Amino acid sequence: MLETWMVSVYIFVLATFVGIEVISKVPPLLHTPLMSGSNAISGITLVGSLIAAGEGHGGLSVFLGLIAVIFATINVVGGFLVTDRMLKMFRKEPSKKN
């Protein structure tokens, strides 16, 4: 049990370094899409929610899982979509409408 936990800690620490390395290269121009996009990624809790909601023996546990799935799906779907909506607007040339 402790070994699994140690592996998790290793991954946590190393992912921190990857995060600092990758995120610090994102220009301020894109900080809002970065927030909403990374936000959508943090909706990965959905994976945990799915496991909880699909246990099948009913009761409170599955109900909590259902609410968790709803919350996390809002996070994932809303996050990725709104990020896409924003990034679509970033163009190099002004649009021809003007």
Next chain:
Amino acid sequence: MNLLSAFAYLLSSVFFVFGLKMLSSPKSARRGNGVAALGMLIAIVVTLVDQKILDFTYIVAGLLIGSAIGVFLAVKIQMTSMPQMVGILNGFGGGASTLVAFAEYLRLSGDPSLTVWRGGDVGLDILITIVLSVLIGTVTFVGSAVASAKLHGIMRSAPILYPMQKQSNAAMLLLILLLGVFFVLDPSRWYLLILIVLVSIALGVTSVIPIGGADMPVVISLMNSYSGLAGATTGFILSNNVLIISGTLVGTSGIILTSIMCKAMNRSLANVLFAGVGAEYDPTVQATAQRTVIRYTAEDAAYILESAQSVVIVPGYGLAVAQAQHVLQDLVNLLTQKGIQARYAIHPVAGRMPGHMNVLLAEANAPYDILMELEQINDDFQNTDVALVIGANDVVNPAARTKKDSPLYGMPILNVDYARTVMVCKRSLNPGFAGEDNDLFYDKKTMMVFGDAKATVTQLVHLLKK
């Protein structure tokens, strides 16, 4: 979990990292977001196929309801309301973490009705992470809700202060940790977990209400980080590496943005979180200077703009409040057509969240290669004919460079005072958020054009079209 699905989880982690990496350029950013979304899809499909899922009814229901709400929010939201949107999404992520921790606790207990504790061999590590997940998830959920309510104007955005605020918050956190210790010692005491949730809800409220509306960018960034950490703790509970990796990536992202915002506002994180800046802000007391400024009309301004070769526009949040970004871009297009170089200079705290002003201008069809960051543009001001400041104040206050006793001292500012002419569109001479009078307005080369941002810019566009 079999080898194949472990590999698929690894693949989706790689996709997340690549997606974030592609956000480093506006050219690849949109595809990057797609890559991250694909990573998420892989993780979801693998979970559905591989994990011991016995009943899909609730899953399908949850996915459908969640998707409908998510799509609705994403399509309907105004770009000016993006900080609230991100706040709400953070909150849902945090809430999901709390719920998963609870559900996992119920599963481990071996008896969902909690009458008998049969989870004897549950490890200490799991129990500790359950407590952390519940704490972080609940604070994120409630804190984000309060922050979003403040930003949306449902709640008063001014700081709400009361005596012993810091101490009582610290006491609550201590209480949670204490309850956590008792829970870990004897995990059959489920009511302790409920108590932890209740105190965390209170803490989520009391830790955000003392923070003023203008400091919300920091809070939103911080909650972004919390929501990532909440996901990571869920990963610890389930020993699921993709959760740990992506949660941690988001956690670091939020922390980096938080520190960028703090630096740009010249404040420490502690000062933002606890000082309650703006609580007793009274503009009439501050405006004591008896100096005079020279008023100009829009006609004067149009004349100067027309004879310039280079113009740099400094937009502030007042611009977005007046919804003037579209007409401002019309002005930029007009200037460009006349062969005048026109660009924007964007201070990190120009909007209500990191990068917010860039999104607002992109929505108004401003091409991103004229949206300049502080470091990119600051050395260009001395070669600029006109610096046009609209709805910004503190971020162009030279006191940040010179006045050692000013609250702004040391804050990075846009050096508009190095330009040949400075034009300031403002409603009044009231000082900015920091309460520091702005010497720039009294400078000989500064033209003050008083009035509403949108009305003034519209008038400029009209005059330049002639």
